[in-house]
Amino acid sequence: IYAKGSYYKQTYNKDLIEIGKVFSDKYREWAWREGRDFFPPELYEEDTPPDIYIKHKIKQYLEEITPASLDQIQTQYAREISALQDIRPHAIITTNYDNFLEMIFTEYTPIIGQQVLKLNHSSIGEIFKIHGCISKPESLILTSDDYEEFTTKKKYLSAKLLTYFAEHPLLFVGYSAEDPNIKSILCDIDEIIATNNELIPNIYILEWDNEITRKALPSREKLIAIDSHRSVRIKSIVADSFDWVFKAFGANGAIEKVNPKLLRAILARTYDMVRCDIPRKTVEVDFQMLENAINVEGQLPKIYGITTLTNPTALNAGYPYNLTQVANKLGFKSWYHANKLIEQIKDQTGINIKASDNKYHIRIKVGNTDFSKYSEAAVILLNSVKNNEEYNLEI
Structure with a gap:
C-alpha cells in the first residue's frame, strides 16, 4: 500500500487533491465492472454523480471506525472529550466528514456543505461541516472538481465566518491548516483583520x-504560508494532552447550563417576528412622533413594523377564516371564487385588501410560511360584491 501511495505522490507531484480525482475515476471504472456488487443499485442511475462511488466507500469506512457511542472511548480520551464539551462553543467549523462531533455536541445542529451558504443561521449551536458529511456522501469535498466548486463560493462563506472570528476566539484542533480551502479563508480574514503581516489576535x-x-x-506563534509570497500569523499551542487546553477555553462559562438548541429556537422565533413587507431603508419620523413612541408603550415597535402578539386567542377570534372558509360561507366550494371577488374590489377601487393588515385581512407568519386570515367583516364585504351591492372600504 505504501509503495502504491508513493507511486501516486510521485506521479502527481504530491498533489493530494489531484490524486483524489484520479482515485475517484478509478473507483468509478471498478464500480461499473467487477465492483458492481459492492454498491447499492441506486448509485447506478444516470443522474448519479460519477464520484459517488469513492465517496460511498469513504462513508462506509468512517462508519466502521467511528465509535457507536462515547461510552466506547478509552478513559484517557474521555477526560479530553468531557473538557471539550464544557467549552460549549457558539459554533463549530469542521472539515471532517464523520459524525463524531455530533456525538460529542448532541444539542448542536449540523449544517452540511452548501447549506452553509443557502440557509439563515442563528449563529449559535451549529456545526458547520464545510467539506460535507458522510450522512450525505455526495456533499464530500474530495476531488479537484469539488475544490474548484468550493473556491467559487468561498468568498461568501468567508464573509459569514468573519462574523464569528471578529467576536469569538477561533481554535483549530488537530489540524495543520494546510488545506487550500482553509488557507484561502484565512487569507480573507488576514486582509480584513490583520495588516502588514500582523498577528491575527484571536485565532489559535x-x-x-x-x-x-x-x-x-x-513557539507561541505559527506562520501559515498562503502562497509563495504571503503568509498569516496566528497563535500556537503545543501540548501532549488537550485536556488542560480545553479546560482553559471552557473556563469562561458564558453559556453554561444553557441548551444551544433552545437558544436556536428562541433566536429563530425572534427573527420570524419581524415583518418582511415594511420599509427597509428609511423610516421618516418627526420629533413629536418619536417622543410619543418612546413615552407610550408599544408605539416604537409599530414605527419599525414589528408587532407584538400578546393575545393569540383574540387574534383567532377576530380573523377566524381562511380563504376557503370565506368562500364556503359565501356559498362557493372553492377559495378561487372568493379570491375573484377580492380581485374585483381591486379592479374597482385600486385597493387590494390582501396587501396589508386591516379590518378584513391579516397575514400571519409561521416558520417560513405566510398564512392569510379573514374576518367576519371580509365575509360581509365580499357578499356585497357578490350581490352587486354598494360597499364602502374601511382600510
Missing part, C-alpha cells in the same frame, strides 16, 4: 506533540 492552532516536556518552550 492546537497541535499535539507527545514528546514535549514541561521545560520546553514551543
